[in-house]
Amino acid sequence: GDSVTQMEGPVTLSEEAFLTINCTYTATGYPSLFWYVQYPGEGLQLLLKATKADDKGSNKGFEATYRKETTSFHLEKGSVQVSDSAVYFCALNSGAGSYQLTFGKGTKLSVIP
């Protein structure tokens, strides 16, 4: 079945540091890939997505590239801010009429001033 594996946390960075959160997946067919962010006490917000190989999703300075050859969708940001502190989830949807999202376990990011 489908699965998502992402970097274990927590991750602690200083403000303006470079961020990478690794995500790899296993899926049948050609899934769509997503990064969601969850701030404390809130639901999930879609951060970015990519629907086919070599697509790059980007939003709010975050980027991730759909790499079919390595089955990866790593999240990056060049300069993190304190306000980026949250839990980040990598997810996939296999499509074919299903809206089901399969999530990784999440990576907690803390950014310190």
Next chain:
Amino acid sequence: ETGVTQSPTHLIKTRGQQVTLRCSSQSGHNTVSWYQQALGQGPQFIFQYYREEENGRGNFPPRFSGLQFPNYSSELNVNALELDDSALYLCASGRADYNEQFFGPGTRLTVL
């Protein structure tokens, strides 16, 4: 445009009771999905609805059931509550022709 809303925000029940959680989809959306998020874990897919019919289900027992109404609001019902049902329950809505889902803030259920 209003977002996805859920009620109640928090709920405390005792083992063996039944609970109903509610979700109001975002305007223009015709699909709704429910997820269970245990503490420190990623959300787990429970089921999804389209045109008021369940059309996909995750690895959850039949005591988890749902409804989708013509106005695209939705309910999640859980019977015979167990301690392990304590979790954040998330509702997500979307459009069948667009591969993107929008999540509500969730209902925190505690089973004592």
